[in-house]
Amino acid sequence: MSKEKQLIKFTKKGIFCPKGKFYLDPWYPVDYAIISHGHADHARWGMKRYLCTDDSKAILQHRLGADISIESIPYDASLTINGVKVSFHPAGHVIGSAQIRLEYKGYIVVFSGDYKTQPDFISTPFEPIKCNTFITESTFGLPIYNWKSENTLQNQLQSWVKTNQANNRTSVFLGYSLGKAQRLMSILDGCDEIYVHRAIHNLNEAIFSSGIELPETKLWSADLDKKTLQNKIIIAPPALLGSRMLKRIPNVATAICSGWMQIRGNRRWQAVDAGFVVSDHADWNGLISTVKATEAQQVYVTHGSQAVFSKYLNEIGIKADELKTEYGDEALAKAEKETENIETK
Amino acid sequence: MKQFSDLISAIEITNKTNAKIDALVHYFSTAPDKDKLWLIALFTGKRPSRPVKTTLMKEWCMELTNISEWLFLESYSTVGDLGETLALLLPEPTYNLDLSLNEWMTQLKALKPKSDEEKKAFVLKAWRGLEQQERLIFNKLIGGSFRIGVSKKTLVNALAKLTNIDANQLMHSIIGNWEVHSIAFEELVHGKHINYDNSKPYPFCLAYALEKNLSELGEPDDWMVEQKWDGIRGQIVKRNNEIYIWSRGEELVTKQFPELVEAMSNFKNDFVIDGEILAMKDNDILLFNDLQKRLNRKNVTKKLLEEVPIGFKAYDILEYNGNDLRELPFEERRRRLEFMFNLLALPEHIELSFLVDFKDWKELYTIRDNSRTINSEGLMLKQKKSPYHTGRKKGDWWKWKLDPLTIDAVMIYAQKGSGRRSSKYTDYTFAVKKDDALVTVAKAYSGLTDKEITEISQWVNKNAIEKFGPVRTVKPELVFEIAFEGIALSKRHKSGVALRFPRISRWRRDKPVDEIDTIETVKQLITAP
Ligand SMILES: [Zn+2]
Ligand SMILES: [Zn+2]
Numbered sequence: 001m002s003k004e005k006q007l008i009k010f011t012k013k014g015i016f017c018p019k020g021k022f023y024l025d026p027w028y029p030v031d032y033a034i035i036s037h038g039h040a041d042h043a044r045w046g047m048k049r050y051l052c053t054d055d056s057k058a059i060l061q062h063r064l065g066a067d068i069s070i071e072s073i074p075y076d077a078s079l080t081i082n083g084v085k086v087s088f089h090p091a092g093h094v095i096g097s098a099q100i101r102l103e104y105k106g107y108i109v110v111f112s113g114d115y116k117t118q119p120d121f122i123s124t125p126f127e128p129i130k131c132n133t134f135i136t137e138s139t140f141g142l143p144i145y146n147w148k149s150e151n152t153l154q155n156q157l158q159s160w161v162k163t164n165q166a167n168n169r170t171s172v173f174l175g176y177s178l179g180k181a182q183r184l185m186s187i188l189d190g191c192d193e194i195y196v197h198r199a200i201h202n203l204n205e206a207i208f209s210s211g212i213e214l215p216e217t218k219l220w221s222a223d224l225d226k227k228t229l230q231n232k233i234i235i236a237p238p239a240l241l242g243s244r245m246l247k248r249i250p251n252v253a254t255a256i257c258s259g260w261m262q263i264r265g266n267r268r269w270q271a272v273d274a275g276f277v278v279s280d281h282a283d284w285n286g287l288i289s290t291v292k293a294t295e296a297q298q299v300y301v302t303h304g305s306q307a308v309f310s311k312y313l314n315e316i317g318i319k320a321d322e323l324k325t326e327y328g329d330e331a332l333a334k335a336e337k338e339t340e341n342i343e344t345k
Numbered sequence: 346m347k348q349f350s351d352l353i354s355a356i357e358i359t360n361k362t363n364a365k366i367d368a369l370v371h372y373f374s375t376a377p378d379k380d381k382l383w384l385i386a387l388f389t390g391k392r393p394s395r396p397v398k399t400t401l402m403k404e405w406c407m408e409l410t411n412i413s414e415w416l417f418l419e420s421y422s423t424v425g426d427l428g429e430t431l432a433l434l435l436p437e438p439t440y441n442l443d444l445s446l447n448e449w450m451t452q453l454k455a456l457k458p459k460s461d462e463e464k465k466a467f468v469l470k471a472w473r474g475l476e477q478q479e480r481l482i483f484n485k486l487i488g489g490s491f492r493i494g495v496s497k498k499t500l501v502n503a504l505a506k507l508t509n510i511d512a513n514q515l516m517h518s519i520i521g522n523w524e525v526h527s528i529a530f531e532e533l534v535h536g537k538h539i540n541y542d543n544s545k546p547y548p549f550c551l552a553y554a555l556e557k558n559l560s561e562l563g564e565p566d567d568w569m570v571e572q573k574w575d576g577i578r579g580q581i582v583k584r585n586n587e588i589y590i591w592s593r594g595e596e597l598v599t600k601q602f603p604e605l606v607e608a609m610s611n612f613k614n615d616f617v618i619d620g621e622i623l624a625m626k627d628n629d630i631l632l633f634n635d636l637q638k639r640l641n642r643k644n645v646t647k648k649l650l651e652e653v654p655i656g657f658k659a660y661d662i663l664e665y666n667g668n669d670l671r672e673l674p675f676e677e678r679r680r681r682l683e684f685m686f687n688l689l690a691l692p693e694h695i696e697l698s699f700l701v702d703f704k705d706w707k708e709l710y711t712i713r714d715n716s717r718t719i720n721s722e723g724l725m726l727k728q729k730k731s732p733y734h735t736g737r738k739k740g741d742w743w744k745w746k747l748d749p750l751t752i753d754a755v756m757i758y759a760q761k762g763s764g765r766r767s768s769k770y771t772d773y774t775f776a777v778k779k780d781d782a783l784v785t786v787a788k789a790y791s792g793l794t795d796k797e798i799t800e801i802s803q804w805v806n807k808n809a810i811e812k813f814g815p816v817r818t819v820k821p822e823l824v825f826e827i828a829f830e831g832i833a834l835s836k837r838h839k840s841g842v843a844l845r846f847p848r849i850s851r852w853r854r855d856k857p858v859d860e861i862d863t864i865e866t867v868k869q870l871i872t873a874p
Contacts, residue, residue: 144433146433263423263433265425273358274358311415
C-alpha cells in the first residue's frame, strides 16, 4: 500500500485515515472524528469522539451539545494517534478553524478544511503547510473571484452605515452566525452600537467563555424598543431576510454579505439594499498561491468548483484530482439552519 | 462616469419601482445636461451602433490576464454576462480615468471607423483606468443593452416626478425624433421637438369583473354586448395627418405596428378610437403567445409582418374632428363609429368589434361559452347610456370572463424564487403523461399559499434527484391542478401544445401521479377554430 493510501482513504462516510483509525470532518456518525472547524457541514452531530482546536471546542459544544465527548489541542501542537502524528494549523476561515496535518513515516497529508488566505481582524491568520498530499477546498475556484483587502472592505461597510444614518436608516447585515457574524463585528467595531441576533449572541457567549476576545455587542431581542435600534447596526443570520422580526423595525437598509455577491446577478435578485463581497473562503489567487506553497505532489480538490480548479492545476503542471464530498455552501446553508432553529418572529 | 455608475448600482440592487424612480430623479437633478440625454437615449433604445466586436474584447482580455479559453468560458457561464465577466477578470486599475458619460459616448462614436489596433489601444487604456463597476459599464456602453429593469414607463415616471410634466407627453417626447447633440434636456422634456397636441391620448375607460347575476343588470335592452378580445388594449390617435398608437400601459407603441399606421392613413378625418390590438391572420384571431412575438421589437422585419400580422378591433370613438365625444352615450358613440367606418370600405387590418345579438340574458350564457372557439376571453357588457369614463368605474361596463380551463399535472422541476422567497422553491415545471413517459406542459409560479410553498420546498430538498444550476429535478410525485386561459397546438413546444397564462389552481394531495392527464386528454381541450 502506498504511503498516501495508509493515511487517507475516501469513503462514503467521509475522509478516513486507515492507519490512525479516525475520520476528518465525516458526514455520517463514526467512532472518532477530527474536526477542522465549527461550520455545520464540517462539524456534524453523532460522532462518538471529537478532536478539534482549543478555539473550536466551545463552539462545537455549543452547537452539538455540552455532553459530546470532545478533546482539543492548541494550534501547532501535535498528538499521536495510532502512530499517526496529528496537528492543527490556522486556516483563517472562522474562529478556531484549522487545517489538519497528518504525518506517518515521513509522509505528510494536509486537509485544508475551509480556508481564507487574506488576513482579517479576528481569525488567526492562515499559514500554508508543506506536504506531499494536499486536500483543498475550491468554493471560489474561478478567476472572477478576487477579494479586496480587509481595510477596503471596512471603508465600504462603514461608509454604507454612515449613509444609512444620514437617511435615518438602521443598517442590517446578514451573514452566518459562525464566522461571518464575528468578522462583521470586527469590521464594524467602533462605527456605532452593534446589535446581534440571539443565535449570534449565544454563540458569541460560548466563544467568549473560552477566553477569546470579541468586539462589544448587544442582544437584539424582539421586545426591544424600536427607537433604541434607530440608526444602529444589526447583524443577523440570513434566515432573517423577510422575517417578521426584521419587518418590525421601521426604515432598515439590508445588506447581504457573501462571496457570491461578487456577481451582479446574485446581488440583484435578493431584494436587499446592498450586497457586499465578504467571503470566508480563499479567492482564486489565494487558492493557487496556497497550492503552490504546499509543494504537494498530489492535490485533491473538494467543495464547489472542483472540476474547474483541478483542471486548471493540471494545466499548470500540478497533479490534481476531483474529490466528491458533502461539504459546501448549499450543505452549509441547510445544515446551519437546522443547527440553529432560528427565531424570526 | 461615477454618477452614472452609482445610478446603475442603485437601480440594480432594488426591485422596488419607487426606489428606481428616486434614483433616476436624483440622477436627473444632478448630472450634466448631455449625460441626462444620453441616459434617456440608452434606455429608450437610441443606442449608437457597436464600435468594437465582442470577440475582440474577449481576445484582448484573455491576452491581458493569461487565461485560457476554457477557463474564460467557465467564468462566462457562471457570470452569465460578457461585459461583467471581462470586468471581473481584468486586473486592478493602475490609474484613474474620469470622464463623463457624454465624453465616453462621444469617444466611442469616434472609435467606430478606426482600425482594430487603434480600438485595442483605446479599450485597454480605458480598462486600466476604470474600477470594476465602471469598467462593467464601459463594456456595456460599447456593446450591449442595459438590462436592468428600467422600462420606458419608469423612466417617464421619474421625469414626470422631476418636472411635473404630463407623463404621456413625456412618453411622446422621449420616443419622438431627437438627437443628443441637437437638443437640450429642458427642450426635450418640454417637448420642443414634438407637437403633443397631435398625440395626446385620453385615459382609458376600464371595466370591473361582473360580480352579480345578469338578471340584476336590468333590462337586456339597456345593454350592448361585445366579445372581450384578448390582445392589447390600444388607442389610435389621428390628428393633423399624424398617427399615434398608445397602449393601455401608457406606452407609445406606434412603431411596433406599422400596418396599423398605414391602414389608418386611409382615413381623411381626424379621430381618436379605442380598441384591441390583436394578432390576426386570415380573419382568425391568433393566441396572445403569437401577439407577444410582435411586442417590444426594435425592428419589425418583413418576415415577422407576414408571420404575425396585426389587426385592430375598434370598440369606441372618443374624438372626431377635434370634438371630444366622451360624454355622449355609448349607443351614440357606437353609431358614429359605425358611420365613420362605413364612409369607405374598411382598410385591411382594421375591423369593427361586432355587437353580440341577443334577446334575453339566458342566451348570453351560450354565447359566452362559445367565446373560446374564436379566441375571445368572454364578453363585455356596456350600458347603452354610459359615457366614456375616466379610469375604472363600477356599474356601466362589466367584463364577464370565461372560467379558466384546467388539467392535472405532476411537478418535475423546481427552482428557487427571488426576493423574499429566494430561499424557497417557488417556480415549478409540470408534466403530463405521454405513453409511458412524461412531457413538460407548463411552468407556473403562482397560486399557492406561503405555507404550501414552505412544505413543497422541504419536500424538494429531500426529493431532488439532480441539479442543474438553480434547477432541481424532483421525483414526479406531487400533483397539481393547473388552470390556464387558452390552449393551442404548437410546434415549438415538445408537448405539441402551448398553454396561455398557466397557473397553479390547487395542490391535489388526493391524486396519485398515475391519475394525471395525458397529452391526448390535454389536446382534447383545444376547441376547433
Ligand atoms: Zn466553513
Ligand atoms: Zn466547507
